[in-house]
Amino acid sequence: MTSTSHTMEHVELFFKSIFIDNMVFATFLGMCSYLAVSKKVSTAVGLGAAVIFVLAITVPLNWLLDQYILQEGALVWLGPEFAAYDLSFLSFIMFIATIATMVQLVEIVVEKFSPALYNSLGIFLPLIAVNCAILGGSLFMQSREIATFGLALNYGVSSGIGWFLAILAIAAIREKIRYSNVPAPLRGLGITFIITGLMAIGFMSFGGMLTGGDEETVNEETTVNVQPEAEQLEQVENSDDTAVLAETN
Amino acid sequence: MGLLSKKDANLILDPLTDNNPITIQVLGICSALAITAELEASIVMAISVIFVLGVGNVVISLMRNIIPSKIRIIVQLIVVATLVIIVDLVLKAFAYELSKTLSVFVGLIITNCIIMGRFEAFALGNGVWKSFLDGIGNALGYGVILIIVGFFRELLGSGTLLGIPVLGDPIAKTGLYSIGYENNGFMLLSPMALIVVGIIIWIQRTKNKALIEDN
Numbered sequence: 001m002t003s004t005s006h007t008m009e010h011v012e013l014f015f016k017s018i019f020i021d022n023m024v025f026a027t028f029l030g031m032c033s034y035l036a037v038s039k040k041v042s043t044a045v046g047l048g049a050a051v052i053f054v055l056a057i058t059v060p061l062n063w064l065l066d067q068y069i070l071q072e073g074a075l076v077w078l079g080p081e082f083a084a085y086d087l088s089f090l091s092f093i094m095f096i097a098t099i100a101t102m103v104q105l106v107e108i109v110v111e112k113f114s115p116a117l118y119n120s121l122g123i124f125l126p127l128i129a130v131n132c133a134i135l136g137g138s139l140f141m142q143s144r145e146i147a148t149f150g151l152a153l154n155y156g157v158s159s160g161i162g163w164f165l166a167i168l169a170i171a172a173i174r175e176k177i178r179y180s181n182v183p184a185p186l187r188g189l190g191i192t193f194i195i196t197g198l199m200a201i202g203f204m205s206f207g208g209m210l211t212g213g214d215e216e217t218v219n220e221e222t223t224v225n226v227q228p229e230a231e232q233l234e235q236v237e238n239s240d241d242t243a244v245l246a247e248t249n
Numbered sequence: 250m251g252l253l254s255k256k257d258a259n260l261i262l263d264p265l266t267d268n269n270p271i272t273i274q275v276l277g278i279c280s281a282l283a284i285t286a287e288l289e290a291s292i293v294m295a296i297s298v299i300f301v302l303g304v305g306n307v308v309i310s311l312m313r314n315i316i317p318s319k320i321r322i323i324v325q326l327i328v329v330a331t332l333v334i335i336v337d338l339v340l341k342a343f344a345y346e347l348s349k350t351l352s353v354f355v356g357l358i359i360t361n362c363i364i365m366g367r368f369e370a371f372a373l374g375n376g377v378w379k380s381f382l383d384g385i386g387n388a389l390g391y392g393v394i395l396i397i398v399g400f401f402r403e404l405l406g407s408g409t410l411l412g413i414p415v416l417g418d419p420i421a422k423t424g425l426y427s428i429g430y431e432n433n434g435f436m437l438l439s440p441m442a443l444i445v446v447g448i449i450i451w452i453q454r455t456k457n458k459a460l461i462e463d464n
Contacts, residue, residue, distance in 0.1 A: 026439060031278040032362040089338060092356050093330040100323050129322060132279035132360040139353035185454035186447070189275060193447035200440035 010154050017158035020207055023133050024166035025200035027140075030133030034167050035192060044171035045164075047128075052160030054128050055137050057106065058099050059156030060149060062138040065094055095138045103129040133163050170196060260382040264390035267457065270363045271394045272450045277363035282398070282442035284354050289411050291399030293340070293347055295392025297355065299385060301332045302364055306384030309372040316373075325368045326359065333358045363391055398445050406436030 023029040030051070037047045068074055072086035107125045111118045128134060137159055146152050173195055182191050270276045277298075284290045308328050309316075316324050337355045340348040348355065358364065367387050372380040403409060408416040408425075416430065417423040435441055 028282040028439065028442070029279055029357070031282070032276060035275050035278065089334060092334055092337070092359055093327065096326050096330050096359055097323070100326055129326075132357050132362075135360045136279075136353060136357055139356045143353055183451075184458075186451050189272070190447050190450040190454065193443050193450065197440040197443035197447065200443060201438075204438070204440070 010151065013151055013154050014158045015209065017155055018162040018165065019203065020209060021140075021159070022162040022166060022203055023136065023159050024163060024196070025203040027136065029136035030131050030163055033128075033131050033133075034163075034170065034196075035189065038167055038171040038174055038192070041168065041171045041175060044167045048160075048164030048167045050125060050128055051131065051133060051163050052157060054099075054103060054106065054125070054134055055156040055160035055163075056153065057156075058102050058134060059137050059141050059159075060153045061102065062095050062098055063141055063146065063149060063152035065098060066091065066142050070094060091139075091142060096135060099134050099138070100129045133159075166199075169199065257379065257382055260379060261386035261389065264383075264386040265393060266390075266453075269390045269394065269453075270366075270387050271391055271446070272453055274363075274366070276366045277361045277391055278446075279357060279361065282446065283439060284351055285395060285399040285442050286402050286406065286437050286439075287350070287412075288396070288399040288403045290347065290350050291395040292392075293344070294351065294354070295388070295395050297336045297340075298358060298361065298363070298391055299388040301329060301336060301358055302367060302384040302388040303381060304384075305329055305332055305364060306367060306372040306380040307377055309368045310375060310377045310380035313373050321373070322365075325365060329359050329364055363387055394446070394449065397449060398442060401445055402436045402441060405433050406441075408432050 021027065024031065024034055033047060038044050066074075068077065070087045070091050072088065073083050075082035075085050075087070103125055107118075110125075137156060140159075141152055141155055146155055170192065174192065177191065177195075186194070264270055268274065271278060284294050305328055309325060312324070333356065336358070337348070340351070340355060367384060371383045375383070400410070403411075404415070408414060416425040418426065
């Protein structure tokens with residue numbers, strides 16, 4: 001029973017970070033690169049993949065730092081006299097240093113061992129060191145008090161996937177909207193903001209996903225149904241776009 | 250403007266309107282939107298960014314000749330992180346409730362693109378006084394948008410400004426509420442921040458046609 005509830009915890013966190021607490025739509029993290037690099041689907045995919053990659057590395061790493069160095073009493077493994085230390089005021093500087101170093105390191109390693117991957121991800125890596133989504137991932141990991149290393153890894157990957165989905169969706173919409181008759185002052189940035197707002201409203205409907213009932217079985221059903229729902233949503237959005245397209249043509 | 254030459258004054262005034270960091274340069278949106286549901290939080294955020302960017306630009310400008318260009322990103326991040334820790338500790342000491350509201354978004358000033366953007370684009374190549382003005386100007390431009398968004402979201406969303414009811418009492422039905430006005434709770438939700446900024450961009454570009462971009 002404990003193992004199933006453990007799995008449930010993972011599944012819940014996974015879907016929660018992708019849909020309910022989506023980095024872009026719920027907390028506006030990484031908006032700068034989200035707006036700047038979403039003109040084409042291909043580049044958006046590259047950046048999204050790089051974000052998943054870097055979040056999957058930095059969140060668990062910063063979790064270890066937080067647990068064994070930064071938290072109040074975390075230094076107790078050095079000896080009982082260290083129990084009173086609370087270094088949490090250093091977390092900003094430690095987290096950002098870890099992120100900057102890891103990004104640099106990942107860039108070097110990827111360049112050395114996989115030139116193909118480097119060609120597709122490489123140009124985005126330096127951009128990512130200052131992406132709010134990456135630091136935000138670590139800071140939310142800390143403030144939400146994620147309990148285990150496994151959950152931290154899960155959180156990093158799933159919030160990365162959420163970000164990836166968001167930038168993929170907006171890039172696809174922006175590619176299509178080029179053919180629509182948008183009022184001149186709204187073109188480009190303005191309409192992107194408003195579309196993102198509307199998408200965020202859409203994503204709010206996922207909020208009911210994990211509060212469906214107090215029985216575990218109910219929870220399981222709701223989480224299973226999520227995937228097709230998301231696809232339907234995208235299809236609906238696409239068909240809306242084509243309708244607009246048809247009208248303008 | 251005895252103290253400031255015309256060129257210096259432009260460093261401050263340009264980012265307020267035609268070169269606004271949020272609506273034109275598209276920088277620093279990440280931390281801008283999540284905390285604008287209340288005017289007070291927006292103002293505190295604006296002041297924090299003014300402090301960090303003003304001081305940070307001066308520090309980077311002072312060190313610009315001794316920073317090796319290969320590790321400049323890390324140096325910049327350390328400078329910002331230090332300043333943000335100061336802001337965070339000050340907020341925790343003097344405005345604890347507010348620092349709870351802002352939660353991780355104080356920390357996210359570190360990766361606020363405006364800050365890195367101004368360090369890279371300005372402070373690394375200009376003198377101390379100019380960098381200071383540029384920092385203050387851009388942070389003000391950011392703050393203005395934040396305060397406008399915060400103003401409308403709090404006014405329309407909860408009928409208050411800085412926590413003070415200005416439209417009357419919704420329960421006792423006084424003021425505007427006596428003629429059937431209702432608060433629009435939707436304004437308090439995060440998506441509306443995006444739409445309000447979209448509308449600000451729309452208005453700004455309608456007034457200044459030169460800013461209109463291609464699809």
